[in-house]
Amino acid sequence: MNAALFPDLVVNGEQVPHKIVAAETQNHDAPAGKPGIAWRKAANAVAIRTLLLQEAQARSLTTEPEEVAPGRFETQEEALIRALLDQAVTADKPDDAAIHAEWQRDPGRFRAPPLWEVSHILCACDPRDAEATRKAQHRAVTLFAVVAQDPKSFGTLAARESDCGSRSSGGALGQVGPGDTVPEFEAALRVLNAGEMTQAPVLTRHGWHIIRMDALAPGEVLPFDAVRQKIAEAMEKTAWAKASRRFIDGLVSNAEITGADLRPVS
Numbered sequence: 001m002n003a004a005l006f007p008d009l010v011v012n013g014e015q016v017p018h019k020i021v022a023a024e025t026q027n028h029d030a031p032a033g034k035p036g037i038a039w040r041k042a043a044n045a046v047a048i049r050t051l052l053l054q055e056a057q058a059r060s061l062t063t064e065p066e067e068v069a070p071g072r073f074e075t076q077e078e079a080l081i082r083a084l085l086d087q088a089v090t091a092d093k094p095d096d097a098a099i100h101a102e103w104q105r106d107p108g109r110f111r112a113p114p115l116w117e118v119s120h121i122l123c124a125c126d127p128r129d130a131e132a133t134r135k136a137q138h139r140a141v142t143l144f145a146v147v148a149q150d151p152k153s154f155g156t157l158a159a160r161e162s163d164c165g166s167r168s169s170g171g172a173l174g175q176v177g178p179g180d181t182v183p184e185f186e187a188a189l190r191v192l193n194a195g196e197m198t199q200a201p202v203l204t205r206h207g208w209h210i211i212r213m214d215a216l217a218p219g220e221v222l223p224f225d226a227v228r229q230k231i232a233e234a235m236e237k238t239a240w241a242k243a244s245r246r247f248i249d250g251l252v253s254n255a256e257i258t259g260a261d262l263r264p265v266s
Contacts, residue, residue, distance in 0.1 A: 006039050009259035011050040016259075021046050021256075027127075040261065047260040051251045053077060056084040077101035089247050091239035099232050103224050110227040111219035113178050116189050119154065119171040119214055124207035133203070140201035147197065147210060153209070154197075154212060163207065172237035185209060 009016040021042050028045070030038035063083040065074035074082065094102075103110065121143055125136035134260050143161055147154050158171025179188065184204040192198065192213035201208040252262045 006043070007259040009043050009047060009050075009257075011047055011257050011260075012054060012255050014050065014054070016046055016050055044258040045260055046250075047257055047262060048248060049077070049081070051248070051250065051255055051257075052081045052084055055088075055251060056080040056264040059084065059087070061087070069105060085244055085247070087242045089140065089240060091243040092238065094232055094235040094239070097227055099235065100224060102231050102235060104225065106152070107221050107224075110222045112222060114219045115175050115177055116192075116213060117215035117217075118173045119168070119173050119212045120164065120173060121154070121158045121162045121171050121210040122164040122166075122207055123161075123201070123209075127203060127207075133237075136208050137201065137203070140210060143202055144210050151197070153212075171212075182206065185211070189213065 006021070008018070009021055021039065024042035024046050025035070025038040028038045028041035030041070061080060063079045064160065065076060065079040066082075067073050073220070104159075111176045121140075123136040123140040123143070125132040127133050141159075143157055147157060155170030155172075159167050162165075162171055164171070175191075180186075180202050181189070188198050188202045188209075188211050192211070194213055194216040197212045198210065201210055203209075
C-alpha cells in the first residue's frame with residue numbers, strides 16, 4: 001500500500017506517522033483492490049487511540065502493563081488506555097427488575113446445552129494434503145451414496161470402512177455436547193434433526209465424515225435464578241460499552257482531527 005496516496009493523520013496538532021496507520025490496516029477488512037477502505041478504517045482506529053492516549057497524558061495517568069493471557073502482557077499504550085477508561089467510564093449496574101425483564105423478554109434464549117447422540121463414518125486424511133484429501137473425499141462420497149440408498153447399511157459400513165475407533169460400535173459416538181467435537185463437526189450437528197444424516201460428507205481436520213443424528217435432546221429452558229448472574233454481567237458489559245462510546249464521542253467532538261472521519265453515523 002502506497003501511504004503517500006493517503007492524507008496525513010493529525011490529531012490535535014499531533015501528526016501520526018504513516019507507518020503507524022499502515023501497520024493498523026492489517027486489522028481491517030476491505031474489498032480486493034480497494035486499499036483506501038482499509039486505510040480509512042485504520043486511520044479512524046488510530047485517531048481514536050491517539051485521542052485516548054492524549055487524554056491519559058493530560059490526566060497524568062501512569063500504570064503498569066497487566067498480564068492478559070499466560071505469558072502475554074499489555075503494551076504500555078494498552079495499559080494507559082485501560083487506566084483511562086477505568087477512571088473515566090462508569091456504568092450503572094442493572095437492578096433486579098431490569099434483569100428479570102431482560103430474561104422475561106425471551107426465556108428461550110437461556111437453555112442448558114443440548115445433547116446429541118451421533119454416529120459417523122470417517123474417511124481419514126490430512127486436509128493439508130490435497131491429493132490425500134481428494135482420495136478420501138471420493139471414498140466418502142462413494143460410501144455416502146451407498147448409505148443414502150440403504151440407510152440400514154450405515155452400521156455395517158461403519159464397522160467395515162470407518163477410520164475411527166467407533167467402527168467397533170457401528171460408528172456410534174454416543175452422547176456428545178457443545179465443545180466435545182471439533183467445530184466443523186459440531187456445526188454439522190447443529191442443523192440436523194433426529195434421524196437425519198448430513199446431505200454430503202463433511203470435512204474436518206480429521207478427514208471426511210458421514211454423520212447421522214441418532215437422537216437429539218434440546219437443552220431445557222433454564223429458570224431465572226440459574227441465569228440471573230449471566231444476564232446481569234451481559235447487561236453490565238453492554239452498559240459499559242455504551243458509556244465508553246459516549247466518552248470517546250465526547251473526546252472526538254472537542255478534538256481537531258484531519259485525515260480521519262469520525263463523524264457519528266446517523
